[in-house]
Amino acid sequence: MSAAPATAGPPAGALSAVAVPARMRATMLRRSLREHPGPAVAGLGGLLAAAWLIWYALRGDQHTLGLLAGAWVLGWIVLPLLLGGGRGRVRPAHLRLEPIGGVPAAIGLLAASAIGIGPAVSLVALAALPVHAARHGTVAVLVTASGAVLLWLLGLIGSAIALEVVGHAGGPVGALLTGIFTGTAMGVAGSLWAVFPWVSVLLTAAPEGVVRAMAYVPSGWPITAATGPTGQGVRMLATLVGIVALCAAAYIMLVRRVLIAGVPFRPRATTAASPVGARRERLGWVPAATRAVTGREARAWMRHPLRLQYLAFAVVYGALLAGLPLLSDVDLLLPWAGPLAVLGAAAMSAGLVGLDGTALWLPLTTPGGERAEVRGRALAWLLVVTPIGVLLTVAGVILAPRVDALTALSTLPALLGAGASVPVWVSLLRVRPVADPRHPTSADNPTDIVSVLVATAGGLLAAAPVLALAVWGPPEAAPLLPLVGLLCGAAAWWGGVWLADDRLGRRGPEVLAAAGQRSRPPETVIPLTWNVQWYRENTATAWALGLLTVGWIPVIPQGVMPLAFGIDGGWIVAGHLDAGARTAVGWGMIGVGVAMLLAGLVLWDRRPAR
Structure with missing residues (x-):
């Protein structure tokens, strides 16, 4: 007679409960990748960015690399708030009816969050830190790799907290963060001409002010811990472990509150009149x-x-x-x-x-x-x-x-x-x-x-x-x-x-x-491969995509660059002309490009519904 079934104790039950969210997440990811190729395409772009970061780690500046790693972790936390990253994840609310405690639920949810394209690409990107430390020996690689794993955990837990507390932009905090992030991204993109010289200097060698500031940025600690004095390295890694532990404790409290109370937080009601309302009363x-x-x-x-x-x-x-x-x-x-x-x-x-x-x-x-x-x-x-x-x-x-x-x-x-x-x-x-x-x-x-x-x-x-x-x-x-x-x-x-x-x-x-409509018309599906029949049936969409893609060429390189920055030569038409003709051709190129972009926008708005 065998008594094997009786040997399954509490540890096995807790492990099974922890594995439930991971299995749920794996199933959802598999089905979503089968139906929508978008995440796979985004993952390929992320892998290219991670490959560039590793390439930069081989010969780049230590402090700039730490800054780039920190920007990567911060983007991992903030980007899902903007791109709807919470739609395909397992949330604490999904486990309310499960007989599971707060700690096992938090561990299971973090394990589920680690299953995906984004965490895998982030792990590859943070591998740039030990790659940079390879020039200092095996011990430096091991120390930096440990710090990179801690940064990865910090991004994983921070993203989970952000998605649960301010996710979906459902509250004022999430809305403000989303607006600040998108405004920053578009503001930087609109001022690349002013930002690029500073970025080029930073990529060559970090200025002294950046070097001093990186001493207080956790993303720079793994490399500093491997290259600095032993005592300093131990203190930095211990501090990084403490930050990760605090974030993990905050996430466990958040999950426990959701499992018990049903909501991550309860906004306070206020009856105070706002300044805008006071002005309205006058x-x-x-x-x-x-x-x-x-x-x-x-x-x-x-x-x-x-x-x-x-x-x-x-x-x-x-x-x-x-x-x-x-x-x-x-x-x-x-x-x-x-x-x-x-x-x-x-x-x-x-x-x-x-x-x-x-x-x-x-x-x-x-x-x-x-x-x-x-x-x-x-x-x-x-x-x-x-x-x-x-x-x-x-x-x-x-x-x-x-x-x-x-x-x-x-x-x-x-x-x-x-x-x-x-x-x-x-x-x-x-x-x-x-x-x-x-x-x-x-x-x-x-x-x-x-x-x-x-x-x-x-x-x-x-x-x-x-x-x-x-x-x-x-x-x-x-x-x-x-x-x-x-x-x-x-x-x-x-x-x-x-x-x-x-x-x-x-x-x-x-x-x-x-x-009062509650459903939007389906989006026009653009094939990823050449499909002659689709382009015949969607001529306006195809022309719109072409105009919106090509229209920037007359505006930026053919118009703005020779007029605003004096760049000439090569394939820039206005650069081969003198004085008044140069200005006229530059403005003419801008006018042609703007007309192409406006025509593309009008055609895109008139694309046929699927």
Whole structure:
């Protein structure tokens, strides 16, 4: 007789419980890779970046390598918040009905999180640290490899915490982080001309300031522990172990709270009036119905996750576009931080009606409700964005006192007037509903590129007279710039309000029906291989992709590079010409490229639904 079944004790049961999330994650990953090739393609791109990092480790600077490794770990934590990385993972809420404790559940969930393309690629990328330490001997490789594993665990646990606490951008913290990250990414991308010289210097040899700062950055500790004194290395690795242990303890507490209470945290209710609401209460000259809509919209701007994300994006994007040129000793754009942020906020507000769902029936069934709805939305936008634009502009003027800021200050009211009203009209003209207005996520962003372009064009059109007078007008006309800016802002305000009134008054039921949709049309599937039949059936999509890909060539290398940076020769046409012909050809190339990009955007918006 065998008593083998009786030998399975608590350790075996706990191990089985820990393995459940890992098996769930493996099954989901296998099925998702079979249905969607996107993660595999992204993993291939990540492997190429990891290979470059390893190649740099063979001959690059130690401190720069530590900085790059830290950026990789930070990106591992933040990127899933933006790219929807929480959709295919096993969450603590999935284990609520399982007979499992907090510690085994946390271990199982971390094991499940380690199964995937991202963790595998990150492990390959962090292998660059021991590769760099190979020049110092076997012991250095082992020490650095241990530190790299600790950094990998830090990224794994940090990503799990971020996805559970602020994931899906469902709360204000997640929304702000997502907006800051996207604003930073696009701000850096828009200022590559100023960032690239600094990056090239950093890749060659880290400056002294970076070297001193890396002593406090955990990603630089593994190599320093292997190359420095023994006592210092032990202290650094012990500190790194302590950081990982603290993060693990925080994740265990989080998982235990979810298993017991059902939620990772409970936001505190507040009844305090916001400053925006206080300003709204002082608008006694505004009709009562409009004040009511203004108060509702002002509170929505302070509480709605996607609106907070839009504001954070606009502030960071405008500040970086104006501030990053300081890396190349260019301070001319600092006073323009406010106007750039206002323009970004207007562009990101071009789809707000899609966030309201069927709530639009209220203004449609109220006498005069359409007029109050339009003006209340525009006025609330002004109350929220105007202080941001003014503060950023004043800060830029203070930081760059030698720069003439009159044009920027005069442009600000024109952009505010257009930004308050034109996006209201655009959002009524092109309604993009979210799947669930009660629980919007960053993946539910209803703003499309055509709406963004139209809202941006409205602001640029309003500011065009100010800019034209400043560039081509006589010097005696400079005192008139603020007045022109105010008049342009007022004209843009009334023009946008009139268009929005007309749209909501004439097509109100149509707008309500569009905002109440709960399912989006399926995306056009682009084949990864050559498919003649698909291109015949989707000619507009194919042309749009071609124009959006090729259109940047006339704009950047053929236009911006010879005009802004004086780059000539080679295949740059304008570089082979002189003086006026060079300028004319450069601007002509920019015009051709912009026309190609706009045509591609229009064709992409008109692509046939699947």
